[in-house]
Amino acid sequence: MYWRVxxxxxxxxxxxxxxxxxxxxxxxxxxxxxxxxYPDLVKVAFHGGDTCDPDKRKWGPGVKVDKLKEWVExxxxxxxxxxxxxxxxxxxxxxxxxxDFVIDYLGGEFGKDVVVGGGFSGHxxxxxxxxxxxxxxxxxxxxxxxxxxxxxxxxxxxTTTSN
Ligand SMILES: Cc1cc2nc3c(=O)[nH]c(=O)nc-3n(C[C@H](O)[C@H](O)[C@H](O)COP(=O)(O)OP(=O)(O)OC[C@H]3O[C@@H](n4cnc5c(N)ncnc54)[C@H](O)[C@@H]3O)c2cc1C
Numbered sequence: 104m105y106w107r108v109x110x111x112x113x114x115x116x117x118x119x120x121x122x123x124x125x126x127x128x129x130x131x132x133x134x135x136x137x138x139x140x141y142p143d144l145v146k147v148a149f150h151g152g153d154t155c156d157p158d159k160r161k162w163g164p165g166v167k168v169d170k171l172k173e174w175v176e177x178x179x180x181x182x183x184x185x186x187x188x189x190x191x192x193x194x195x196x197x198x199x200x201x202x203d204f205v206i207d208y209l210g211g212e213f214g215k216d217v218v219v220g221g222g223f224s225g226h227x228x229x230x231x232x233x234x235x236x237x238x239x240x241x242x243x244x245x246x247x248x249x250x251x252x253x254x255x256x257x258x259x260x261x262t263t264t265s266n
Contacts, residue, residue: 104168104188105144106175112182116145124229126150127178131170136229144189147175150225152193160195196225199260204230206237206255218242219257 108116116122118137122145126134135147149171155161168188176185199205199222209217220238227234237247 104148105141105146105190107184107189108143108145109182109184113143133174145183197222198224204255205257206252207257
């Protein structure tokens with residue numbers, strides 16, 4: 104969802120002026136970013152939804168639009184028009200069980216020959232530069248510097264072993 108910034112407040116939502124990417128974890132998981140692609144709009148969207156078959160997915164604006172309007176009005180109403188989102192798109196993403204990334208060697212018979220970077224659960228785009236560096240180092244150097252990748256290990260969903 105992209106919302107119109109009210110006249111006189113346009114400059115406040117630019118990346119160059121320090122407007123952040125943000126997330127708000129409440130009843131509704133709302134997130135937003137400064138917008139480069141649509142001048143004078145700001146992205147404030149809802150993260151969530153139902154499991155779907157990619158070939159039979161719904162293409163509507165998604166669910167809980169009214170709740171999102173309320174959120175925008177309450178938090179940004181003075182500066183953003185909450186009456187209706189100007190642009191509406193629905194996303195589809197691959198989710199892991201804990202909604203976090205998988206960054207690891209595939210292991211098993213493949214050992215360290217295959218590196219996996221996936222399961223970004225709808226929040227991988229903003230991390231692309233650092234993920235790119237980590238994956239490159241895993242491939243080229245056999246380890247990533249300055250980061251502890253335990254949290255992202257592929258075996259964490261396996262309940263039959265202590266990976
Ligand atoms: C509409 C939408 C909005 C989003 N908004 C945000 C956001 O605001 N912030 C955020 O952080 N994240 C956002 N995300 C999530 C983010 O885009 C993903 O987490 C991220 O792009 C995942 O990166 P990836 O490299 O795993 O997969 P992808 O970016 O999907 O890259 C996979 C690549 O593999 C290629 N490919 C597929 N099959 C083959 C094949 N057989 N051979 C060769 N190439 C192949 C594809 O063409 C593609 O280029 C959004 C996602 C969507 C869909």
